[in-house]
Amino acid sequence: MPAQSNRGAVVLFSGGVDSSTTLAIAIAKGFTPYALTIRYGQRHMVELDAARKIARAMDVVEHKIIALDLRAFGGSALTADIAVPKHRNEAAIGGGIPVTYVPARNTIFLALALAWAEVIDADDLFIGVNALDYSGYPDCRPEFITAFERLANLATKAGVEGRRRFAVHTPLIRMSKKEILRTGTDLGVDYGLTISCYDPSDDGKACGSCDACTLRLQGFAQLGIPDPAPYRAAVETGL
Amino acid sequence: MPAQSNRGAVVLFSGGVDSSTTLAIAIAKGFTPYALTIRYGQRHMVELDAARKIARAMDVVEHKIIALDLRAFGGSALTADIAVPKHRNEAAIGGGIPVTYVPARNTIFLALALAWAEVIDADDLFIGVNALDYSGYPDCRPEFITAFERLANLATKAGVEGRRRFAVHTPLIRMSKKEILRTGTDLGVDYGLTISCYDPSDDGKACGSCDACTLRLQGFAQLGIPDPAPYRAAVETGL
Numbered sequence: 001m002p003a004q005s006n007r008g009a010v011v012l013f014s015g016g017v018d019s020s021t022t023l024a025i026a027i028a029k030g031f032t033p034y035a036l037t038i039r040y041g042q043r044h045m046v047e048l049d050a051a052r053k054i055a056r057a058m059d060v061v062e063h064k065i066i067a068l069d070l071r072a073f074g075g076s077a078l079t080a081d082i083a084v085p086k087h088r089n090e091a092a093i094g095g096g097i098p099v100t101y102v103p104a105r106n107t108i109f110l111a112l113a114l115a116w117a118e119v120i121d122a123d124d125l126f127i128g129v130n131a132l133d134y135s136g137y138p139d140c141r142p143e144f145i146t147a148f149e150r151l152a153n154l155a156t157k158a159g160v161e162g163r164r165r166f167a168v169h170t171p172l173i174r175m176s177k178k179e180i181l182r183t184g185t186d187l188g189v190d191y192g193l194t195i196s197c198y199d200p201s202d203d204g205k206a207c208g209s210c211d212a213c214t215l216r217l218q219g220f221a222q223l224g225i226p227d228p229a230p231y232r233a234a235v236e237t238g239l
Numbered sequence: 240m241p242a243q244s245n246r247g248a249v250v251l252f253s254g255g256v257d258s259s260t261t262l263a264i265a266i267a268k269g270f271t272p273y274a275l276t277i278r279y280g281q282r283h284m285v286e287l288d289a290a291r292k293i294a295r296a297m298d299v300v301e302h303k304i305i306a307l308d309l310r311a312f313g314g315s316a317l318t319a320d321i322a323v324p325k326h327r328n329e330a331a332i333g334g335g336i337p338v339t340y341v342p343a344r345n346t347i348f349l350a351l352a353l354a355w356a357e358v359i360d361a362d363d364l365f366i367g368v369n370a371l372d373y374s375g376y377p378d379c380r381p382e383f384i385t386a387f388e389r390l391a392n393l394a395t396k397a398g399v400e401g402r403r404r405f406a407v408h409t410p411l412i413r414m415s416k417k418e419i420l421r422t423g424t425d426l427g428v429d430y431g432l433t434i435s436c437y438d439p440s441d442d443g444k445a446c447g448s449c450d451a452c453t454l455r456l457q458g459f460a461q462l463g464i465p466d467p468a469p470y471r472a473a474v475e476t477g478l
Contacts, residue, residue: 064311068306072305101324104354104395106394107353108350111346111350112347115309115343150390151346151383151387154386157342215299
């Protein structure tokens with residue numbers, strides 16, 4: 001598609017496959033990227049290092065890392081002491097809301113992105129939500145995104161003054177993991193730098209068996225290329 | 240009004256006049272109160288101490304204080320190095336969006352309250368927004384609150400599963416400062432513990448001249464009782 005004018009966009013960016021691909025798409029569309037990483041919970045220190053490397057590699061204008069201790073609320077395997085499930089089959093991944101769901105996470109993340117967008121006078125937010133692989137997460141659905149756009153235009157000075165309309169871009173929302181990986185590969189994303197695992201080791205190696213690793217490995221296998229990320233043990237890629 | 244059943248409610252609670260009154264109203268309505276204080280920016284350490292004292296005095300079930308560094312985004316006199324305006328007249332307070340507006344603040348605060356509510360299985364959020372005194376703040380208007388309720392029911396596991404409907408209560412939204420102070424006084428709120436000032440001294444004394452102090456002092460004067468809060472200098476109360 002043709003590049004648009006050089007406008008600022010806040011991209012929610014964890015350093016994983018989905019948000020790195022989303023960042024690459026925002027850049028390809030001609031947006032000037034401001035990457036926002038929310039540091040929450042205890043399990044994602046390794047993700048932060050990955051996020052810094054990828055943001056640098058992709059020449060973002062600014063990369064902000066905001067600390068927010070969602071562990072204070074508990075209620076999720078990603079922020080509290082609930083075990084991350086391993087070796088669930090594909091049907092289980094698609095069925096019901098997983099324990100890795102973080103209460104109100106995307107609402108909080110988009111609200112923070114909106115605050116930054118308002119300050120830097122950007123109209124556009126990008127978030128790498130996916131309604132197929134994560135159908136169990138209520139805040140990954142298109143109707144949630146539409147409701148947030150509506151809220152954003154009521155919540156802000158810029159929206160109220162009619163100076164502009166906020167848009168929440170979800171370029172991955174209908175993509176399979178295979179399509180996401182193909183898109184990012186075409187745009188030059190270095191997936192060797194990305195971390196997807198819910199339970200990585202301290203030296204940044206993925207477990208190969210949590211839901212996120214399973215989906216990622218399936219995607220690479222379907223695409224027919226090896227996953228360049230480091231794993232703790234040899235993983236079956238189906239290649 | 241008759242007390243309702245003993246249900247949990249998350250009350251956004253800064254330790255100021257409005258949120259302390261809101262907390263008292265939630266309790267009077269029969270809700271079991273969970274107070275949530277968001278620690279943001281640099282100017283409100285004194286407010287935190289006040290919030291702790293009031294929460295204790297009002298017997299909340301739990302008082303959580305969450306740190307969130309909104310200064311990272313800037314864009315407001317309350318979080319960045321923009322001077323807090325002094326001695327504006329009443330018309331000026333009602334006209335336009337003030338520099339003390341914090342971008343997307345109530346969106347962020349309600350999102351955090353929603354996260355906690357989902358974890359503790361509470362359906363109700365309370366926020367002490369006021370559409371009269373703060374008509375310049377876009378995220379204090381009823382249409383913003385309605386849009387957030389809609390979002391909350393799309394954003395959460397509980398909303399999606401139809402187990403319940405979230406409600407955002409804004410008992411102060413149409414009250415004048417005088418009505419707020421009368422309501423709180425009737426409910427036994429100790430306003431001597433509350434801090435309203437945008438620019439308090441380190442020992443907790445209010446400036447007496449910022450927008451928040453001006454509105455508060457006007458309210459007490461209209462109610463015909465002295466403001467029990469400590470001020471740095473003698474203030475004109477009109478009494």
